[in-house]
Amino acid sequence: MSSAKELAARWADALDGIVAPTLTRTQIESVLAGLAAELLAALTADDGVETARLAASTLVAVNYRDEAAVSRSVAFICRDLVAASCPSGADRERVRERAITLAAEFAAGFTAALRTAALSEQESTLTAALAAVREAEKQRQLSEARFEAIFDGASVGIGTIDVRTGTVLEVNAAFADMLGVPAERIPGRTVVDILGVGNLGPAFGEFQQLLLGVNDRFRMETEITRPDGSHTTIDLSMSAVHDAEGRMRFLIGVAVDVTERKALADRLWHDAHHDNLTGLANRMLFFDRLAHATPPIGLCYLDLDGFKEVNDDYGHTVGDQVLAVVAARLRAAAGGDGLVARLGGDEFIVLVEHCADEDRLVDLSARLLSALTEPITIAGQAISVGASAGTTLVPRRPEAVDDLMHTVDKAMYRDKSRRQRPRPRSPQGL
Template sequence: MGLRELAVRWADALDGVVAPTRTRNQIEGLLAELADVLLAAVRGTIDGKVAKDAAAVLVAANYRDPIALSRSVQVICWDMVREICPTGTESEYGAVRERAIVVAADFAAGFTSALRSAVLAEQETTLAAALSAAQEAEVRRQLSEARFEAVFAGASVGIGTIDATGRVLDVNAALAEMLGQPASVMPGRSVAEILGPANIGDAYAEFERLLNGGADRFRLETDHLRPDGTIASIDLSMSAVRDSGGRVHFLIGIAVDVTERKKLADRLWHDANHDSLTGLPNRVLFFDRLANATPPVGLCYLDLDGFKEVNDVWGHTVGDRVLRDVAQRLRESVEPAGGLVARIGGDEFIVLVERCTGADQLALISGLLLDALAAPIQLAGRAVVVGASIGTVFVLGRPTAIDELMHAADTAMYRNKSAGARSARGPRGRD
């Protein structure tokens, strides 16, 4: 394909996402430079964390829509992998694919961080402008009030002013929309009355500190329940404007709706901590949960028997469908019993049991896992059957030597596989 063609494909994927000030040739040149760095990361010749810097460059070029991130991740995980392994072996392709997923996760993290920094910088600029105009109103009322009104009415962020008794002086349209109430009904009412009991929390406590003189400003993120039942996530900054005697004259607040940003961050966290094929927790999330598990702790290490033959006979597309079906069966069989199922690679799965009662419970869960795989998997007229070998480990205390614990579970599983304690029934197809 070549670097230039890869840049063109990437530019085509981003076409229409924003209206950048650069020409098409400039965009392709920029993407070619980024693609060169990301390809090196996917090949494993440089640290994959350079993907974070590459994402920041993309945000700086005004690609801020979540679609730009989604399409860029697809370029990394598909186009760049095909560029590196057009005809590679399965093991080579798998290694490159795994590195591409890690690079894509770092790219997503860098994109989120850069996007958040850009939004917060814009918010700080707006807050500084609004505060400057509000303070100037005391000495140059006629001129500065006109300036403040222009900022107030036209700002895309929410702005509100509150008097020293806690009653609303004015709000702009953006803030009224965030709160889910008409701007016309808020002036003259107390903040407590407007927010309602469901929203009296940390933000309101900080607001009272401002009125009482206990603080000059605060900033926090808060979830606001609107009257229609929807929830807005708001990044709120408030400052006290004092008179010449140091008394609180009024408060001014700047609010930014970060609901979509939080949804994007949650989605990116989920994608980075879950297996893209099966939707199960991946190695990263599993080891985090294991390190913080409540003891006693039990593990069931499961390796599919006969899965390689499924891939060899019917190909990877069928193999992927089998893995998805297996993952669903395992989840449904053990989650009601308190187990967390994760895919840690290939055809290997593991179940974490917190507050495990001992070997009897692990034997019960192992039986549930094996029973879940007993029925054939029906795929386009074929009946595919896979079995499994399972090794279990039980520890009384909080896991500390994670590697040793995993090695013990892996060893137990292979011991059972070798002994043929519960071997696979072997894959078979029926048209």
């Protein structure tokens, strides 16, 4: 088994060149050695998934903030750590499943850590800007010089608005770039005139509440369509600035462009909640949807007949291709009736919310089974796979998802036991 030190060196090599970290190579390997040791322990334990999130936040803390750090670290967890944990192949499948769980937690932790870091920087900028503005009332010349330096040089967008007219007083270059409008064309115009009411969306109502003095501040994430048709997502904070007598003097807004961060978060969320082979929802997403499903809840469970023989006769590569085709057919057959998920191996399940009655599930089950009647052609070979299906209708959702799944398991397997399970075809019949 590879030592934590050797694994740390491989991990550091994988991360090399992504960004200039705040530590030396020796220090990085020391940090990664500790993380690799904890992740190795988590691979063979029943708990400790939080270790993956801690590893992700540690990488962000030492300035690994590029999305490549996620993909390379996920590959390291699923390849290098699995190989180091079970070089002989014993329990390899269980360890691989555990590695996938740790990789998903690592991706989620990386996104959360990135967001926390970005919000912290935004709050620091807003605090500095507000402090400089208040100081301007007491020591105008010195404070105005400081604010101007912050205003012009900030990497986040900053703008001020006249509360009497609702027009923009000043806006820095970073904010103008986010809006896609030249900075010199913004002062003296209202926000509505610059962007349009429809473009502001929910922010328009909040902005009006500020001007009317109903609220003192608001913060939200909003998407803006630029004049050239491109889109940008910004995290916007606006606050009312008052003088010593409590009168509102102007509004100040601070914006952070989170377009790339949001796209990365969406991509990581999708990867963590979908099966990478079939593109269907995975166990994590299925159980999350099940926990929040609106009764009556219909479930149609399927497992393939004779799939082991497909793997034995044609190999796992062909088997994977068969699973991908099966998934596509099940998705098409289900249509918009429910969420199709792959639970693992050759097991699939469809969740239907607001399921009116058993007849709807029987019809769905028939469509799903019918979709698998035609042979699947892979590399010139016509391969036939059947399926067994069980259905259940749950009228009420218990508070605990475990209780619901226990009820579902009993009902589904009772339903399946009443069916005539087809005998797997011989290799010659595939």
